[in-house]
Amino acid sequence: MKLHRINAVFLRYFYIYRRSASRLLETVYWPLLDLVLWGFVTLYLARYRESLPHFAAFLLGALILWDILFRAQQGISVSFLEDVWARNFLNIFVSPLTTSEYLLALMLASLLKIVIAATVLTLMAWLLFSFNIFLIGVSLLPFLVCLIILGWAIGIVTTAIILRFGQQAEVLAWGIALLFQPMSAVFYPVSVLPPFLRVVARLVPSSYVFEGMRRVITNGGFPARDLLVAFGLDALYLAAALLYFFWMFRVVRKKGLLARIGE
Amino acid sequence: MTTMAEPVIEVRDLVKDFKKLRAVDGVSFTVGPGEIVGLLGPNGAGKTTIIHMLLGLTSPNSGSIRIFGLDLNRHREQILQKVNFSSTYTDMPHSLTIMESLRVFSRLYGVRDREKKISGLLKIFGLEEIRKKQVRHLSTGQRTRLNLCKALLNDPSVLFLDEPTASLDPDIADKTRKHLKDIRLERGLSILYTSHNMKEMEEVSDRLLFLHKGRILADGRPEEVVRSFRSRSLEDAFLKVARGRGEGR
Numbered sequence: 324m325k326l327h328r329i330n331a332v333f334l335r336y337f338y339i340y341r342r343s344a345s346r347l348l349e350t351v352y353w354p355l356l357d358l359v360l361w362g363f364v365t366l367y368l369a370r371y372r373e374s375l376p377h378f379a380a381f382l383l384g385a386l387i388l389w390d391i392l393f394r395a396q397q398g399i400s401v402s403f404l405e406d407v408w409a410r411n412f413l414n415i416f417v418s419p420l421t422t423s424e425y426l427l428a429l430m431l432a433s434l435l436k437i438v439i440a441a442t443v444l445t446l447m448a449w450l451l452f453s454f455n456i457f458l459i460g461v462s463l464l465p466f467l468v469c470l471i472i473l474g475w476a477i478g479i480v481t482t483a484i485i486l487r488f489g490q491q492a493e494v495l496a497w498g499i500a501l502l503f504q505p506m507s508a509v510f511y512p513v514s515v516l517p518p519f520l521r522v523v524a525r526l527v528p529s530s531y532v533f534e535g536m537r538r539v540i541t542n543g544g545f546p547a548r549d550l551l552v553a554f555g556l557d558a559l560y561l562a563a564a565l566l567y568f569f570w571m572f573r574v575v576r577k578k579g580l581l582a583r584i585g586e
Numbered sequence: 587m588t589t590m591a592e593p594v595i596e597v598r599d600l601v602k603d604f605k606k607l608r609a610v611d612g613v614s615f616t617v618g619p620g621e622i623v624g625l626l627g628p629n630g631a632g633k634t635t636i637i638h639m640l641l642g643l644t645s646p647n648s649g650s651i652r653i654f655g656l657d658l659n660r661h662r663e664q665i666l667q668k669v670n671f672s673s674t675y676t677d678m679p680h681s682l683t684i685m686e687s688l689r690v691f692s693r694l695y696g697v698r699d700r701e702k703k704i705s706g707l708l709k710i711f712g713l714e715e716i717r718k719k720q721v722r723h724l725s726t727g728q729r730t731r732l733n734l735c736k737a738l739l740n741d742p743s744v745l746f747l748d749e750p751t752a753s754l755d756p757d758i759a760d761k762t763r764k765h766l767k768d769i770r771l772e773r774g775l776s777i778l779y780t781s782h783n784m785k786e787m788e789e790v791s792d793r794l795l796f797l798h799k800g801r802i803l804a805d806g807r808p809e810e811v812v813r814s815f816r817s818r819s820l821e822d823a824f825l826k827v828a829r830g831r832g833e834g835r
Binding site: 405406409410411412413414415416417418419420421573576577578579581582 | 602604609634635638641642643644645662663664666667669670671673675676677678679680691694695696721733736746
C-alpha cells in the first residue's frame with residue numbers, strides 16, 4: 324500500500340467534483356429530494372393514519388402513474404442521449420430530418436417505453452399485491468394522457484438543456500422529473516404541503532391528476548374539473564417546452580455546439 | 587476536373603466567430619460538379635467549422651452558402667436530401683447491426699428500393715459477410731466503411747468527408763481512397779474533404795484550399811499550392827504555415 328497512489332486517485336475525484344456542477348448537484352440533490360418526499364409522506368401518515376382505508380391503493384396507483392410520467396420524460400431525453408453516446412447525433416442531423424420530425428419520433432419512442440413499463444407494472448401489481456389499476460375506471464385514460472404530456476414537456480426541456488450545456492448536464496435526464504415529485508403530491512394530498520408549496524403544486528398539472536386519483540379511489544366519479552385544469556396547464560407546459568427547445572436549437576447552432584455534442 | 591461548369595457549392599464571404607475567436611474569416615470558394623476539393627490546414631484553421639456550416643449544423647455570422655444554386659438557410663431540407671457526410675468522429679448506434687443501421691438511414695433519406703441499395707453498397711465496401719454483426723463488434727476500419735456506406739445511401743451529389751481515413755491503417759486507408767475515387771468517377775460526385783495526411787490530400791484532391799486562422803492562403807491544384815509556398819512538398823508547405831513562416835509568401 325502506497326499512500327501517494329491512494330492520494331493520487333482521491334485527488335482525481337476531488338478535481339472532478341470541484342469542477343463538475345452536475346456531480347456536486349447530484350451529491351446534494353438526490354438526498355435532499357428523498358428527504359423532502361419521504362418527509363411529507365411521513366407527515367401525511369402521522370396526520371391521517373386513522374382515516375386512510377385506501378392507503379395501499381393510493382400508494383400503488385400513484386407509483387404506477389408516476390412511473391408513466393417518468394418513462395415519458397426518459398423516453399425523450401434518454402433516447403436523445405442514446406444518439407449522443409453512440410456519436411450518431413451528427414449523422415442524424417445532417418440528414419433532411421427536421422427538428423419537429425425528430426421530436427415526434429422521440430415521442431413515439433417514449434410511447435413504446437410507456438406501453439412496456441405500464442404493462443409490466445400493471446400485471447405485477449395485480450399478481451403480487453392484488454391491486455387493479457383499472458379500479459380508477461374511465462378516469463385512467465385522461466390521467467395517463469395528462470401525465471404523458473407533462474413527461475414529454477419535461478423531457479423536451481431536459482433535452483434542450485443537454486444540447487446547450489453538453490453531456491455534463493446528462494444527470495438531468497434522470498433527475499429533473501423528480502424535482503416535480505414533491506409538488507405533484509404523488510403520495511400525499513396537496514394539503515400536507517406547507518402553504519408556499521401548495522401554491523407551487525397548484526401550478527403543476529400532475530398534482531391535479533394525483534389528487535383526482537385519490538378522489539376517484541375514495542368516492543368514485545369523474546374528476547372533470549381536476550382534469551380540465553391539468554390539461555390546460557399541460558398545454559402551457561408543452562408549448563413553453565417546445566418554444567424553449569427551438570430557441571435552444573438556434574442558440575446551439577449559432578455557438579457551434581450542435582456539432583460538438585455529436586462528436 | 588474543371589470548375590467551369592455551374593458550381594455545386596458556392597461559398598461567399600463566410601464568417602464565423604466563436605466569442606472573440608474568428609474561426610472563419612471571409613472565406614469564399616466554389617466546388618464544381620465531380621470535383622474533389624481538399625480542405626487543408628493546421629488544427630484550428632477552420633476546416634471542420636466550414637464543413638459544419640455547409641451542413642447547416644453551425645450557423646455563420648455572415649456570408650452566403652449556396653448548394654445546387656439554392657440558399658442553404660432557406661432550403662436546408664431540400665439540399666440535405668442530395669448531400670451526405672462521413673466523419674471519423676461519428677459512429678452508428680452500437681447495438682444495431684450493419685443492416686439495421688443502414689435501414690434506419692435509408693428511411694431517413696427516403697431511399698427507394700432500400701434492400702437492393704444497401705446490398706449493393708455492402709458489396710462495394712466488403713461488408714456483405716458481416717451484415718448481421720452489431721456495430722459495437724466492428725473494427726475501426728469496418729466502422730469507417732459502414733459510415734461510407736451510409737454516406738452513399740442517398741446517391742448524394744455532394745459528399746462531405748471529415749478526416750475519413752484518420753483512424754485507419756495504411757492498407758484500409760488506401761482501399762478507402764480508391765473506393766472514393768472510383769465512386770467519384772462512376773457517379774460524378776463532388777467531394778469536400780479534410781485530412782491531415784498530406785500524401786492523401788495530394789493523391790485524392792483535384793484542388794486544395796489551404797486554410798490558416800480561418801482564411802484561405804492558397805487555392806489551386808496540389809502542385810500549384812506547393813509552388814505558391816516555394817516548398818518542395820505539401821508537407822513542407824504545411825509545416826511552414828503551421829510554424830508561422832508561410833503566411834507572408
